[in-house]
Amino acid sequence: MLVSWTAVLGVALVELGMALTPGPNMVHLASRSIGQGTRAGLTALAGTAVGFLVYLVAAALGFAALFIAVPALFVVVKVAGAIYLGYLAWEMLRPGGRSVFDPAEVAPVRPARLFGMGLVTNLLNPKIALLYAALLPQFIDPSRPVWSQFLVLGGVQIVIGVMVNGLVVLGAARLAGLLRGRSRLLRVQRWVSGTVLAGFAVKLAFERQPAT
Structure with missing residues (x-):
């Protein structure tokens, strides 16, 4: 067997926890789906999926080894990622912050650009970079x-x-429609998401160097 079931389960649990944590991908996809429709959200999701494939190929070619060879690079990415996640948390927790499911209005864009935005958002997502690295x-x-x-x-x-x-x-x-007009629920969702995101930023800041 190529990999153990323990490794498969471990990766599955880590990814599930990270995917359920509000971050750049979730915010972008939710805003596109709410503002431009489900088809637009799925087009952006296709770009996100390709971004995952890019990280997978990079990791298989030695992406993680690069951080081992150049420890300072790992520290730079780690700190930058923690700051970015902290910024996202602040955007949710600050007075007047917005919920993931109550995003600002977005201007409609063409499918090719939707795909590209989904791809770039994922490639610049510090959570995914640290997951693979x-x-x-x-x-x-x-x-x-x-x-x-x-x-x-x-x-x-x-x-x-x-x-x-x-x-x-x-x-x-659908969820945005259910929450619309229920300011208390939106506030609770925003505070829970922001707190989890802030916790992940702190965890990321203290992430250890990848093993050799």
């Missing part, structure tokens, strides 16, 4: 073919990530 390598068994393990475990991450984000796209408009 620091977390996924922890589940790799050096005694087995590394390339094959990255493909399998990365595939698990992509399937779960796309499924969760797909549910966000399909349910964002």
Whole structure:
């Protein structure tokens, strides 16, 4: 067997927890789905999925090893990611902040641009960068073919990530409709999401260097 079931389950749980944590992908996909329709959200999701594939290929080619060879680079990405997630948390928690499901109005854009925006948003997502650079390598068994393990475990991450984000796209408009006019529920959702996001930013700031 290429990978152990323990590794598959571990990656699945890590990705599920990260995917359910409000971040750039969720905010972008929800806003597109609510503001421009489900089809637009699914088009942006296709770009997000390709972004996952780019990270998977990069990781299999030695993305994680780059951080091992250049420790300072890992620190830079880690700090930048923590600051960015902290900024997203502040945007939710500050007075006048907005909920993921009560986004600002977005101008309609063409499908090609929707796809590109989904791709770029994911490629610049610090959560995904750290997942592949620091977390996924922890589940790799050096005694087995590394390339094959990255493909399998990365595939698990992509399937779960796309499924969760797909549910966000399909349910964002309906949930936004249910929450619209219920300011107290929106406030609770915003505070819960912002607090979780802030906690993840702190966790990311203290993330350890990936194992060799």
